[in-house]
Each structure stands twice: as C-alpha cells, then as structure tokens.
Amino acid sequence: MQILIADDEMDMLRILRAYFEKEGYKVFAAADGEEALEIFYREKIDLAIVDWMMPKMNGLDVCKEIKARSDKKVLILTAKSEEEDELKALHLGADEFIRKPFHPKILVLRAKKLLGDEKGIVFKHIRIDVEGNKLYRDGRDLQATKTEFELMYCFVRNKGHILTRHQLLDLVWGLDYYGDERTVDTHVRRLREKVGEDVIKTHRGLGYSVEDEHE
Numbered sequence: 226m227q228i229l230i231a232d233d234e235m236d237m238l239r240i241l242r243a244y245f246e247k248e249g250y251k252v253f254a255a256a257d258g259e260e261a262l263e264i265f266y267r268e269k270i271d272l273a274i275v276d277w278m279m280p281k282m283n284g285l286d287v288c289k290e291i292k293a294r295s296d297k298k299v300l301i302l303t304a305k306s307e308e309e310d311e312l313k314a315l316h317l318g319a320d321e322f323i324r325k326p327f328h329p330k331i332l333v334l335r336a337k338k339l340l341g342d343e344k345g346i347v348f349k350h351i352r353i354d355v356e357g358n359k360l361y362r363d364g365r366d367l368q369a370t371k372t373e374f375e376l377m378y379c380f381v382r383n384k385g386h387i388l389t390r391h392q393l394l395d396l397v398w399g400l401d402y403y404g405d406e407r408t409v410d411t412h413v414r415r416l417r418e419k420v421g422e423d424v425i426k427t428h429r430g431l432g433y434s435v436e437d438e439h440e
Contacts (some may be wrong), residue, residue, distance in 0.1 A: 226340060226347045227251045227269060230304065231261035231287065232276040241274070242331040245336070246437070250347055258282025265291055272340055274332070277303035285317055287352070292318035298339045300332075348381045348435065351420050360420065367419040372397065376416055380425060380435040388430040409433075 228250050232238045235256070242252045253268055255261035257280040258273055265273065266286075273291055288299045300312045300321040314322050319336055323334040346353040352361040355372075360369040360377055369377070375397045380388070388396070390406040398404065413433055426434050 226271040228263050229253045229273040230269045233279050244333055258287045261287050272298045272319055274300045277301055288319050291315050336351040353378055373416045377413055384435055387428050387432045387434045
C-alpha cells in the first residue's frame with residue numbers, strides 16, 4: 226500500500242517516513258499542501274496523512290480536494306487543541322484527527338486501522354497476515370505453505386539485505402536443520418510463482434533479497 230505524508234517539519238517527515246517504510250509501506254513525502262496534491266494526482270495512494278498548518282495550502286484544503294476527487298482515507302495532524310478544530314476537520318471529510326505531539330507508533334496503528342491492515346505487513350502488492358500466517362497478492366489468498374509464509378516474512382523483515390542460503394536455513398528452517406542448501410532454492414522458486422517473479426531478487430553467488438520499489 227502507498228501512503229502520502231505531508232508536513233513542513235522536515236524532521237517529522239523523516240521520522241514518519243522511516244516508521245511507515247519499516248512496516249512495508251511505500252511513502253511519498255510532501256513539504257507543503259501544493260506538493261501533496263501533486264503527488265495525489267500523480268501517484269495511486271491509499272492514505273493521505275496531512276498536517277493542518279502547511280505553506281501554500283493548508284491540510285484542510287488538501288483534505289477537502291482529496292475527498293472531492295476520491296474515496297481515499299485522510300488523516301489530519303495538528304498542534305491545535307480545541308474540540309471545534311477537530312469537528313471542523315471531520316466535517317470537511319477527514320477520517321481521523323491526531324493532535325501533536327504523538328508517538329509515531331500510535332500514528333502507524335491509527336493508519337493501519339483506517340486501511341484495515343491492523344494485523345498485516347504490506348510489501349508492494351503482497352500483504353503478510355502475521356496472525357493468520359497467510360500471504361495475499363492483490364487481496365487474493367495465495368494458499369502459501371508454512372515454509373513459504375516464513376520465507377516471505379523473513380525477506381520483508383530483512384528488506385534491503387542479502388540473505389545467504391545458510392542464513393535462510395537458520396532463520397526459516399531452524400538452527401537444528403541439516404538439510405541441503407538447495408532446499409532454499411526450491412522453496413524460493415515456488416514462492417516466486419505465487420508472489421511474482423520480480424519480488425525476490427537473486428544475487429548470484431551470494432543469496433536472495435527483496436528491495437524497496439524505488440531502489
């Protein structure tokens with residue numbers, strides 16, 4: 226899933242981006258309201274998280290336009306503390322309203338609730354249902370085996386890092402497993418057939434990895 230985060234505080238933007246990317250979301254960042262709308266019209270986003278007070282166009286106007294053009298969820302961030310402000314934001318179509326300061330983990334949980342993704346990790350077009358031990362591709366249950374699920378979960382938890390066959394045997398099959406490393410190749414091949422050939426990268430002579438879409 227893809228998330229737009231708009232805030233003119235660069236430190237806040239950097240921190241929130243890191244938290245959401247760690248959960249497997251693709252993040253588009255904007256430093257003002259106009260840039261936020263440019264991203265909204267250019268990219269396919271699932272959720273917009275926008276600060277109320279921003280240069281060029283405030284978060285409420287951004288929210289109003291997004292809601293007029295789509296059914297996408299909008300979460301408003303604000304330093305304002307009056308109840309009337311929350312009512313105003315909700316009246317304009319905001320789906321959620323969070324006052325600053327807040328812990329980034331709280332925001333991630335609220336965002337997941339809005340997206341209906343409280344129990345999963347999203348990576349590209351794959352959703353990992355951690356509690357149900359299931360893999361979904363574009364909403365379709367892939368009927369993954371336990372090993373395939375563990376393998377995909379392991380790759381996403383170590384996103385951006387090459388994992389050797391030996392490391393994968395230890396992480397997925399367990400330290401007490403003494404099978405052939407070619408077992409890994411067989412399961413990766415079967416997993417690719419389900420999640421898509423381009424999701425898992427082969428690094429010849431090294432191992433496998435999954436990478437962010439922009440890498």
